[in-house]
Structures are given as C-alpha cells and as structure tokens.
Amino acid sequence: MVFLIILIVLILLYVFLLIPRLPRRDMSALTKVDYAHRGLWNAQRPENSLSAFRSAVDAGYGIELDVHRTKDGVLVVHHDDNLKRVCGVDRRIAQSTLAEVRACHLSGTDEVVPTFDEVLTAVGGRVPLIVELKVEQNVDSLCSAVRERMQHYNGLWCMESFDPRAVQWFRKNAPEIIRGQLAFGLGGEAAHKGVKPLTAFFISTLMQHVLSRPDFLAYEAISEHGLNLPMRLVRLMRPWMVAWTIRSQEALDHTRGKYDIAIFEGFVPPAKHS
Numbered sequence: 001m002v003f004l005i006i007l008i009v010l011i012l013l014y015v016f017l018l019i020p021r022l023p024r025r026d027m028s029a030l031t032k033v034d035y036a037h038r039g040l041w042n043a044q045r046p047e048n049s050l051s052a053f054r055s056a057v058d059a060g061y062g063i064e065l066d067v068h069r070t071k072d073g074v075l076v077v078h079h080d081d082n083l084k085r086v087c088g089v090d091r092r093i094a095q096s097t098l099a100e101v102r103a104c105h106l107s108g109t110d111e112v113v114p115t116f117d118e119v120l121t122a123v124g125g126r127v128p129l130i131v132e133l134k135v136e137q138n139v140d141s142l143c144s145a146v147r148e149r150m151q152h153y154n155g156l157w158c159m160e161s162f163d164p165r166a167v168q169w170f171r172k173n174a175p176e177i178i179r180g181q182l183a184f185g186l187g188g189e190a191a192h193k194g195v196k197p198l199t200a201f202f203i204s205t206l207m208q209h210v211l212s213r214p215d216f217l218a219y220e221a222i223s224e225h226g227l228n229l230p231m232r233l234v235r236l237m238r239p240w241m242v243a244w245t246i247r248s249q250e251a252l253d254h255t256r257g258k259y260d261i262a263i264f265e266g267f268v269p270p271a272k273h274s
Helices: 002-018 050-059 098-102 116-123 139-150 164-173 197-204 229-236 249-255
Strands: 035-037 062-069 075-077 129-133 157-161 179-183 216-220 240-246 261-264
Touching: 002 229, 035 050, 050 062, 050 116, 062 116, 062 139, 075 116, 075 139, 116 139, 129 139, 139 164, 157 164, 157 216, 164 179, 179 240, 240 249, 249 261
Parallel strands: 035 062, 035 261, 062 129, 129 157, 157 179, 179 216, 216 240, 240 261
Antiparallel strands: 062 075
C-alpha cells in the first residue's frame, strides 16, 4: 500500500513537471505559414545569411533563426557557437568581438555573419519569426538584449531555446512574449551532437517545463516514435506543437494534423493552407 501511494505521488509529480503554459494562449497567427530553417538556404545562399532570409521572405515563408551575443555585446545571427563549420575559422562567438566575427565569410561566399539588426531590417515584419536564443554563460544579458531590440520591432515573432533558463527568463520578465521549449526524444539529435547523457535525459523527459512553462513545444519530429510517454502526456495538455527539422515533402505531410507549425530545410514546400 505504501509503495502504491509513493508511486502515485511520483506520477503526479512528474505530470506537474510536464505542464506547459496554462491557460493555452492563442498563437494561431504564427501558424499560418511554415518556417524556413535558418532561412531559405542552398549552395549559393548560406544558412543564416541575409540572402537566405530575403529569399524566404520573397517566397512567403516564416523564418527560424539563431541569435548569439558577441563579446562586445552585439546580437548576431548564426547557428553554431563556433564559426568553424560554416566559416572555417575556429572562433567562439561569445569570446569574439563583432569585428572578429565579421572578418569571417560564410561558406566561401562574400557574405558575413549578419547582425540581428540587419536581419530584422531585411525582414521588415513581412513574415513571422521564430527566434532561437543560443545561450552560453550569458542568459540574462542575451535575453534582455533580445527583448530590448524586439520591443521596437513591428512584426510577429516568438522566442524559443533548448536552455530552459532562457525560456524561464521570458516567462518571468516578458510574459507577453510567446515562448517555446526546444526538445528531442532519446535517439534523436542527442545521439550525434555530443549532448551529455544527463542533459539528453532531462531534455527528452520534458521536465524542464517546470521552469519554462512554454506556450509551445518545439520537438524533433523524427524522434517522436514508439511509446514516448513524455510526449503522450504533454499532448494531453494541448500545447501548441512545432516540428523540427522537416527535410522532405513526405515528412512534412506526416506532420500535418500532429503539429501546428513545421520548420523545414532542404526542399521548397507548397504554401500552407490554414
């Protein structure tokens, strides 16, 4: 009997940890389009480049992008925390000045890492944005800088992050902003990106929701398979659902009805009918 009571208490505690933002907030305006992952990029237009973002705008897609803060406090748009993969230079953004970051070219082109200001100017509010915050040891400074800049932006946007501290920051300091928690299931991206096992466990069990209480869950769609108890429980609570990263029309078709938003790359999907 005692064991049964303890088990029930633990189950209820786990369910409490999973709860998203309640009551459910309306973010339907953000679901009318699919989102180009790091812009609409290809061999000629590097990921997270101004040309990729302009191409996405011209095609009418929303944009998912990644924001870092440089050593001298400037917000820049780039996915990795290091420039090596895209620029061929082993340099960490958080430990570099803007001038040092801008000295590197994207994928052998003439383009450089854009500032967040440049991207916002190029987009001009014409399509919605999903802004992913890339946190190192700078949660407060990064979050406050993004919030400050977006207070003057005339366009639809929301924020997301893998780091629940960033989502929690917006929950506490800017609750009016729609916020999302990034996550994946075991065996997904964690398996080949060197995520520490304990971190992967925490992310895949979705327990970080206790800190972030997100409006939406941005989930690696290919890792939602099998029993996946955390996702089954969370779906009962009806948060908005965002699928990443969709790389084929077949995979996109599979998400329809299961996810409210798809973040795609590597192909050009037809316009979404909402």
